[in-house]
Amino acid sequence: MSFACIAPEGRLLVAVSGGPDSTALLVSLHEAGREIVAAHYDHALRDGSDAVAGQVADVSAHLGVRLITERRTQPLAKGSLQAAARELRYAFLERARVEAGVDWVALAHTADDLVEGVLLHLLRGCGLAGFRGMPARRGRYVRPLLNVWRREIEQFLAGRGIAAHQDPANTDPRYARVRARLSLLPALERDRPGITRRFHAAALTAARLQEEAEHAPTKIEVLKRMYAEAGGRQPGLSRRHLEAMLSLTGPGRGGRGVDLPGGLRFRIVGELMQVVPSQRPGAEAPPRLEVTFCAGCDDPAAVHLRDGARLRVGYRRPGLRLRPLGGRGTRKLQDVFVDARVPREDRDAWPLVFAGDRLAWVPGVAVDADLASPRESPGRHVALAPMPALPARKVVRLETPQEI
Numbered sequence: 216m217s218f219a220c221i222a223p224e225g226r227l228l229v230a231v232s233g234g235p236d237s238t239a240l241l242v243s244l245h246e247a248g249r250e251i252v253a254a255h256y257d258h259a260l261r262d263g264s265d266a267v268a269g270q271v272a273d274v275s276a277h278l279g280v281r282l283i284t285e286r287r288t289q290p291l292a293k294g295s296l297q298a299a300a301r302e303l304r305y306a307f308l309e310r311a312r313v314e315a316g317v318d319w320v321a322l323a324h325t326a327d328d329l330v331e332g333v334l335l336h337l338l339r340g341c342g343l344a345g346f347r348g349m350p351a352r353r354g355r356y357v358r359p360l361l362n363v364w365r366r367e368i369e370q371f372l373a374g375r376g377i378a379a380h381q382d383p384a385n386t387d388p389r390y391a392r393v394r395a396r397l398s399l400l401p402a403l404e405r406d407r408p409g410i411t412r413r414f415h416a417a418a419l420t421a422a423r424l425q426e427e428a429e430h431a432p433t434k435i436e437v438l439k440r441m442y443a444e445a446g447g448r449q450p451g452l453s454r455r456h457l458e459a460m461l462s463l464t465g466p467g468r469g470g471r472g473v474d475l476p477g478g479l480r481f482r483i484v485g486e487l488m489q490v491v492p493s494q495r496p497g498a499e500a501p502p503r504l505e506v507t508f509c510a511g512c513d514d515p516a517a518v519h520l521r522d523g524a525r526l527r528v529g530y531r532r533p534g535l536r537l538r539p540l541g542g543r544g545t546r547k548l549q550d551v552f553v554d555a556r557v558p559r560e561d562r563d564a565w566p567l568v569f570a571g572d573r574l575a576w577v578p579g580v581a582v583d584a585d586l587a588s589p590r591e592s593p594g595r596h597v598a599l600a601p602m603p604a605l606p607a608r609k610v611v612r613l614e615t616p617q618e619i
Contacts (some may be wrong), residue, residue, distance in 0.1 A: 222359040223352075225318030226250045230284075230308055231275075233267040233380040237323035238274060238358060242375065244321070245278045252315040256307045257286040258300050267380045274377075283311040297390070312355065324358045327365045330414045331395045347422035361419075384487055404508075407441060410534055420494045434461060442475060445490040451476045484558045502529050502566050502599040509596030517598040519588045524571030526597060531563055537574045540582040548574065555580045565603055579603055 222244060229244060231237045231253045243319070252604035255271040257264050267286060275282040286308050291299040301485070308320050329348045336345035346602050351358050370381060388394055399426055403410050439462050452475065459473040460481045470480030480493045504528060509519060535548040552562050557580065568576040575586045578599050
């Protein structure tokens, strides 16, 4: 049985209290051939603590592992005894890490420790970060045993004839963690067998989600990346540009936008956001109208219109309506654009096909039911070159603005 497979590569300083968990971690890493240094801090809080330090020294010497030790000489800070002892212990570990010149400090917290911590956090009230319990890695500190249970530790040591020190504090009910270990979790397990392992699995899931959230790009990073991918020069966005873009990502109507350097524009289309080339009505020549006779086809980029008035290309003007094929009754062109999510700033430049003075086709959006002929029947095959395109749906989403 070995635990070294989940320890990161590089030299390790192993924090060894002398108890079963840290002793098993030290032995397993040594058996795995890892390059390690042991570190023991004597809190000098109980009679016999020097004997525990001696046991750690004996184990380290037997393994041929270098040991760095230190005994507390300064008074503990007022307040929580455990918090004060922890602060001194971590300060020692950092000094030992620098002295040993190692990459990582390995701590021997187990799956049981993880579940106990999660339970205590839940009793106090916590969010996702609290529900994950202690992380497997924080800075240079790693916890290789978070998937290993205490009974596995006991079996590991018993198989090697190693008797580790049992800290009396681990059975002292004055401490909340001990009460959780000896009373709360056993009671929950009796009522809901397997709940301890379910807590553990949920904590690991919460840890993964928290890590993803912590490493998710900020909104500013997303906006900069969108601008760069659209061809924007780097660096090109000023603080003023970013503030304007962020303000548009908050609640409000669609159709809003802001001009960016390099002939680009950031805009909101419904719940989506885009960086697109800046366009102005009339900036480009109108598309070419292509009309041919067709015996019947299913070209999605064209429509079939009945014979009649001369066809021409035009643009939006007040009062335009049509009766969309497949719909009910006539509708304002404005409402047709809104339903199709055509950006507000694109509507004046959206080419329209008229039959005489009557709106016949909104390319890519709708065709008038009275003027359309069945696709399978002979009729006028009408297309535009180039054809306007509706906004792509695969666009980055943002929910709320973020402070810069």
